[in-house]
């Protein structure tokens with residue numbers, strides 16, 4: 001069959017982890033596939049940037065999914081991708097006011113949680129692990145939402161009788177299995193861990209999703225020596241090897257509809273690419289403006305979504321010798337029990353680690369720090385001309401968290417640059433700078449989530465605002481589900 005040069009079998013908008021996963025699956029199934037990416041590198045929130053001899057992970061720094069039953073490991077094998085991921089132990093250290101809790105992934109976690117939270121919490125941890133085991137087992141069988149024939153078949157072939165107890169978790173929150181009066185340390189620890197994995201706290205986090213989110217250390221966390229962007233770089237290479245076309249600096253401006261179904265994508269400069277299938281691998285808030293029928297059908301639902309978090313980030317370069325070779329890679333710092341989490345009171349800090357020679361010149365260390373922040377606060381600051389003041393205040397809080405984790409870090413710092421929600425909007429196209437996907441509540445997680453299917457024929461969705469949610473693992477799973485539906 002003859003094709004015009006601008007005509008494809010499928011177009012994927014966005015070269016984040018979700019889009020590249022979907023595109024590589026499609027290209028490997030011999031579909032002429034085009035990926036359109038507005039930036040000049042792949043990866044989106046799991047990408048990198050280079051400055052002054054340092055290479056920083058911009059958002060995602062910690063990866064799961066490379067363990068025995070890990071999604072990245074399974075998908076990489078399927079897509080012929082070789083990514084070397086080294087297990088990290090401990091997964092991270094959580095610094096609560098006055099006490100540090102080490103998140104071991106191995107049997108040491110049992111003694112550590114007993115030391116930190118006492119025997120009263122033991123029933124909670126055991127139940128959390130039982131639920132997580134079932135949910136992991138189901139997730140690595142690649143389920144999808146039963147919204148169309150592809151999703152129904154995927155779900156039916158993933159679910160086994162052993163998964164049925166998960167039905168009892170529907171509609172419930174993580175708090176429903178916690179002690180009635182948890183200690184301040186337990187409540188804050190669980191809330192802080194859920195904030196970075198489920199974008200909400202124990203009272204609101206869906207039980208099944210929250211239990212897996214609390215289980216990341218046990219399931220295995222991994223270090224990619226050149227940074228998390230290794231994953232999207234490897235996906236981009238595999239996509240091209242499979243014959244796919246990847247265009248950078250190509251921002252999709254419109255998903256073109258003809259006779260009620262998808263006909264292609266138009267770029268800002270008017271270039272038109274034709275295809276009968278389009279995968280919008282971008283957040284739902286960024287997809288709506290591109291497609292009128294989608295906007296008409298989903299505007300009210302999307303406007304009501306409870307997502308409000310962006311990220312304030314700091315990228316710091318530390319001189320050689322400041323960080324010891326065996327220093328733990330990831331840390332979460334909660335400064336005070338008396339303030340809400342986020343907004344600098346909960347800071348996630350990741351160090352590039354020993355042997356990461358491509359991450360920092362002369363053997364120094366690239367550090368990424370981030371805190372959840374309400375995007376509305378930054379919109380007001382930009383409007384009122386107070387953004388410099390706000391950036392300075394957040395920078396001070398994040399540097400204090402770094403100093404708590406690594407006393408003396410300030411003296412060894414030779415580079416420091418901040419990012420706020422506006423920065424994420426500018427570089428990743430995420431509407432209002434909303435990142436991290438939707439809060440995973442019983443209403444928005446699992447069966448309540450947005451899925452890969454849309455009301456527009458030929459248009460599919462994936463990414464961290466779609467099922468199953470945030471993280472590189474979640475984005476990969478959603479990309480796989482969208483590609484499977486596209487191929488149906």
Ligand SMILES: Cc1cc2nc3c(=O)[nH]c(=O)nc-3n(C[C@H](O)[C@H](O)[C@H](O)COP(=O)(O)OP(=O)(O)OC[C@H]3O[C@@H](n4cnc5c(N)ncnc54)[C@H](O)[C@@H]3O)c2cc1C
Nearest residue numbers: 014016018038044045059060061062252429463464471472
């Ligand atoms: C600060 C921060 C820390 C995080 N930490 C972790 C972590 O430690 N571990 C973890 O697993 N996850 C983490 N996450 C979440 C994780 O990074 C994301 O959930 C995941 O990378 C999302 O991938 P995605 O493909 O869905 O979307 P994105 O990464 O947003 O990718 C979308 C892509 O589409 C492009 N695009 C957008 N609009 C258009 C358009 N109109 N035309 C063409 N291209 C377009 C963007 O440029 C981007 O490349 C973190 C996120 C942030 C922000």
